Amino acid sequence: MNKKYVIGVPSEVRVINNLDRNVVNNPEVAAIIKHGGAPILIPTRNPELMVQYIDLIDGLLLPGGPDVAPQFYGEEPVPLLGDTDRLLDQSSIELTKLAIERHKPIFAICRGMQVVNVALGGTLYQDMGSQREKPVLQHYQKAPMDQGTHTISINADSYLAQIIGHDDKVYVNSHHHEAIKAVSSQLKISALAKDGIIEGVESLDDDLIVGVQWHPEAMFKTDEKQDALFANFMKRVGKFAKAD
Numbered sequence: 001m002n003k004k005y006v007i008g009v010p011s012e013v014r015v016i017n018n019l020d021r022n023v024v025n026n027p028e029v030a031a032i033i034k035h036g037g038a039p040i041l042i043p044t045r046n047p048e049l050m051v052q053y054i055d056l057i058d059g060l061l062l063p064g065g066p067d068v069a070p071q072f073y074g075e076e077p078v079p080l081l082g083d084t085d086r087l088l089d090q091s092s093i094e095l096t097k098l099a100i101e102r103h104k105p106i107f108a109i110c111r112g113m114q115v116v117n118v119a120l121g122g123t124l125y126q127d128m129g130s131q132r133e134k135p136v137l138q139h140y141q142k143a144p145m146d147q148g149t150h151t152i153s154i155n156a157d158s159y160l161a162q163i164i165g166h167d168d169k170v171y172v173n174s175h176h177h178e179a180i181k182a183v184s185s186q187l188k189i190s191a192l193a194k195d196g197i198i199e200g201v202e203s204l205d206d207d208l209i210v211g212v213q214w215h216p217e218a219m220f221k222t223d224e225k226q227d228a229l230f231a232n233f234m235k236r237v238g239k240f241a242k243a244d
């Protein structure tokens with residue numbers, strides 16, 4: 001049997017039917033399994049325990065979820081900040097730092113990309129519609145999430161371009177009102193929306209981190225480019241696991 005690489009996915013807490021539950025979205029789980037990985041849920045938000053989990057996993061998938069508490073980049077909350085969970089942020093930031101330190105690849109989706117940026121010293125728009133000087137596109141789409149609604153421009157010399165190409169006809173879905181404001185000095189921009197909102201970031205000079213602002217897990221079943229992001233993630237995981 002081929003070795004399966006283990007992918008950690010932090011869960012979030014939601015109250016469902018009056019019960020306090022740990023949940024992850026199934027599409028990410030399905031995409032990991034499709035590409036030969038074995039997903040595991042990281043069901044605690046205790047930051048001190050993250051060091052226990054990092055040794056169990058070969059790669060880290062940081063999924064979408066609630067807003068990031070602005071205290072982690074030195075701001076007070078603005079009126080249109082959404083739901084936040086300080087402990088989920090703290091544990092995800094800790095996991096990000098540990099994954100980088102131990103050379104375990106990261107695939108960061110939507111909130112996940114914002115978490116990576118904050119973990120590495122960057123900042124966010126808490127609500128881009130009300131905080132950004134220039135007008136923005138509709139980034140909280142009303143169309144079904146398996147359909148792309150706005151285009152992105154991918155930097156031709158980015159790692160992302162190697163995965164999904166860089167023509168201007170790449171449509172992505174969009175489900176965010178937060179966005180990266182100041183990019184961490186340890187990351188570079190790989191994709192922008194037409195309004196200048198950052199839609200992708202990645203490591204400076206290796207392929208340890210790939211972050212996208214859209215939701216490829218909602219599109220991978222019908223869109224080859226989005227599927228390629230998960231295939232690439234598992235390829236990166238295999239490469240780093242063999243190197244260590």
Ligand SMILES: [Mn+2]
Nearest residue numbers: 139174175213
């Ligand atoms: Mn968007």
